[in-house]
Amino acid sequence: MKEEVMKVLDTLRPTLKGEGGDLELEEISEDGTVIVRLKGLCGTCTATLWTHRLRIERTMKMKMPGIKVIVRV
Numbered sequence: 001m002k003e004e005v006m007k008v009l010d011t012l013r014p015t016l017k018g019e020g021g022d023l024e025l026e027e028i029s030e031d032g033t034v035i036v037r038l039k040g041l042c043g044t045c046t047a048t049l050w051t052h053r054l055r056i057e058r059t060m061k062m063k064m065p066g067i068k069v070i071v072r073v
Contacts, residue, residue, distance in 0.1 A: 001066075022042065026073060034071070036072055036073075037072070
């Protein structure tokens with residue numbers, strides 16, 4: 001499952017890097033929870049909630065239905 005999650009995250013990276021940020025995978029739990037860390041400007045931006053919900057969470061759930069929750073730290 002980790003490889004599939006990484007592939008989805010890799011599709012998001014160019015946009016995030018274009019805005020001065022990035023993300024990294026922290027953990028995947030057996031219950032379908034993915035924990036990611038937003039880095040760079042994405043870690044401090046006021047639009048982080050929207051980036052998380054509209055880009056990361058939405059894309060991850062569409063491409064991997066087994067993922068239930070995406071948590072950012």
